Amino acid sequence: MTYTLDQDLDMALALADKVDALTLARYHSNNLQVETKPDMTPVSDADRGAEELILAELAALRPGDSVLGEEFGVHGSSARRWVIDPIDGTKNFVRKVPVWATLIALTVDEEPVLGVVSAPALGRRWFAGRGLGAWATEPGLAEPRRLHVSKVAELADASLSYASLGGWKELGRRERLLELFDRVWRTRAYGDFFSYMLLAEGALDAAFEPELELYDMAALVPIVREAGGRFSSIEGVDGLAGGNALASNGQLHEAILPYLRAN
Template sequence: MAEYTLQQDLDFALALADAVDAFTLARYGANDLLVDTKPDMTPVSDADRGAEQLILAQLAAHRPGDSVLGEEFGVHGDSSRRWVIDPIDGTKNFVRRVPVWATLIALLIDDEPVLGVVSAPALTRRWHAATGLGAYVSEPGGVPGSIATRQIQVSGVASLADASLSYASLSGWKEAGKLDGFLELLDQAWRTRGYGDFYSYMLLAEGALDAAFEPELELYDMAALVPVVREAGGRFTSVAGVEGCHGGNALASNGALHPAILPYLNR
């Protein structure tokens, strides 16, 4: 198996995101967009499938020894170097022409997420990080048409009374039997909003929010988010407090707020 530096893998992932962005933007708002319902009753569009097929083809060509887990086409290979892909995180937004959606590209080595790219072309924003290399956002610059990249860092807010929190799925917290504690937590905060999906975690990494949490997630929903949050100085765990993205749900914070939040979500 060929060996790559983390910087080489990151450069490849960013180039891959460029290609996928061009494809998904062309399908965003298209009159002939095809939308089906998956067995779990969530929507999937031809853009989701086409984007993942594009990624699979590029990985086969440029990282043939690596394995892949994608939302739409499942597992390919069994290498300890595993790319985890969500071609469009926020499909419900995508099909309704809400611009908050993104392609998530992660690399896991021995099940540890070491690289994440979160590309939201309809928002003209992209976040990326790799272990030891920092976390960054690329966004419109001061000159029209330009893109500027800056390093990002979580906030220093240390009290729930001063914190801005983001959540998702009230019904999900109810189904998990955690609604009472969840609502108590919201009552303690300075501000609460349901930004949802990848966006909550990227705003956290930028320091615009102080914590984000969701009751039910898949690996492909979370893997790309972890390096960005961690490299920005934050913490990413399950609701039970287990580090990483393998717990089926998520609590991400600036780190300082984690001990205060965990008891509410485990009532």
């Protein structure tokens, strides 16, 4: 069966509603179970439960599609692939910091065409489909609002989010990053999905991270692009292939790249 992007987006938003109910209940529980994965990152029963729910729903609603999830890997081989991070920001989740989200993306021939980022503890959600615009819902709004990146064109006026300095030190690029910080108006480390959503809203002008997985990025790309921004690796290659990311309002991209890429 062939689905339109509108239909896929409606399905993804309905799926996010179901996942939000599960994750929010576990977030507020007193018996959350947390383990350490081989890569030394935490995983909770909420992460696994959320991904299991998504897998079951997709098997019923999009049985011909493949799925890549953070916790349970790849299912199927279709060129239409759903890419899932059940809880982006698990460290926040387990420490009761409300900045975490479920990321749901659809890629077609490895190109992200749809993204949903749902952060129920914040009461906020962002979503986009290629050619459909980028949108956000939040408390107090009767209808979704359309997102647009900022028009800031000078580094001296820019507000940036950089993840953490430790990752940049491991790449040997922290000193160059500090040079960039000296040239801009403001820097913060908002972290995970949130930096990129603030970029799409125009509240930030660029966000970048030194190490990311496909499931960390796939849902972000359509939202950033549909809001008018650019998403590339820190070497300047557009798309998801770099294992890291620079997202910007587009106007600042080329000015920032020299501080992030290898010399």
